[in-house]
Amino acid sequence: MTFFHAGPAPRASGPRRGALRDGLGLQPGMKVGLFGGSFNPAHDGHAHVAETALRRLDLDRVVWLVSPQNPLKDARDSAPLAERMASARAAAAKAAAGPSMIVSDFETRADTQWTVDTLRALTARHPAVRFVWLMGSDNLASFHRWRGWTDILRLMPVAVIARPGSELDSRTAPAAARFAFARVPAARARLLPHLEAPAWTLLNAPLNSRSSTALRAAAKAGRPGA
Numbered sequence: 001m002t003f004f005h006a007g008p009a010p011r012a013s014g015p016r017r018g019a020l021r022d023g024l025g026l027q028p029g030m031k032v033g034l035f036g037g038s039f040n041p042a043h044d045g046h047a048h049v050a051e052t053a054l055r056r057l058d059l060d061r062v063v064w065l066v067s068p069q070n071p072l073k074d075a076r077d078s079a080p081l082a083e084r085m086a087s088a089r090a091a092a093a094k095a096a097a098g099p100s101m102i103v104s105d106f107e108t109r110a111d112t113q114w115t116v117d118t119l120r121a122l123t124a125r126h127p128a129v130r131f132v133w134l135m136g137s138d139n140l141a142s143f144h145r146w147r148g149w150t151d152i153l154r155l156m157p158v159a160v161i162a163r164p165g166s167e168l169d170s171r172t173a174p175a176a177a178r179f180a181f182a183r184v185p186a187a188r189a190r191l192l193p194h195l196e197a198p199a200w201t202l203l204n205a206p207l208n209s210r211s212s213t214a215l216r217a218a219a220k221a222g223r224p225g226a
Ligand SMILES: Nc1ncnc2c1ncn2[C@@H]1O[C@H](COP(=O)(O)OP(=O)(O)OP(=O)(O)O)[C@@H](O)[C@H]1O
Pocket: 036, 037, 038, 039, 040, 045, 046, 048, 049, 134, 135, 136, 137, 138, 139, 161, 162, 163, 164, 208, 209, 210, 211, 212, 213, 214
């Protein structure tokens, strides 16, 4: 397993795009899952998503994009980025071997917070990489509230990994309905990185019920790791 993450973000001294060193080590033609998250803290549900995507989409890499701040979440609940990076690294290190997991502070370096901006920056920097956006099914249910969500679906294929508690909401999600024409059966998920967007699939992998909210609550109640 390889982690590409070099130190603190460099100071901006000109246009970000040219100056930015992303440290991702991506090569043309690679199939790369982009897995954004708060990771506040990271847990084995995240490793489950990354492993499921690696295997089912036959990816070369999964990049864990540690968000500076989810724009739809309360910043007061967020641990500092360094803590969440460390937590994501620890969870990624426990994920199954195989193609590399990369834990990255790209969004902090690129000064992006909205996913649509992050994905535009990454596709501009790596035009020959086959990216797929990865997320849990709870996020599919609320995806229509994300900034530029239809643009995201047109930028790259999307793989949704089933999460307990969101099955019904995700099946009836406005985003799923509007892009029903672009849905790819899970049995053909391996094709996803090669398809033109819009294209998306829902992977009904074995479910994992871990959540950061539950871990934070357990830590508060003096039961860390519960
Ligand atoms: N157990 C899980 N199964 C499937 N997807 C998950 C699971 N846990 C997290 N995810 C997905 O991982 C991504 C990052 O999630 P995030 O870091 O917000 O963790 P979380 O457990 O959802 O946190 P919180 O409880 O604070 O909202 C999201 O796309 C989320 O849907």
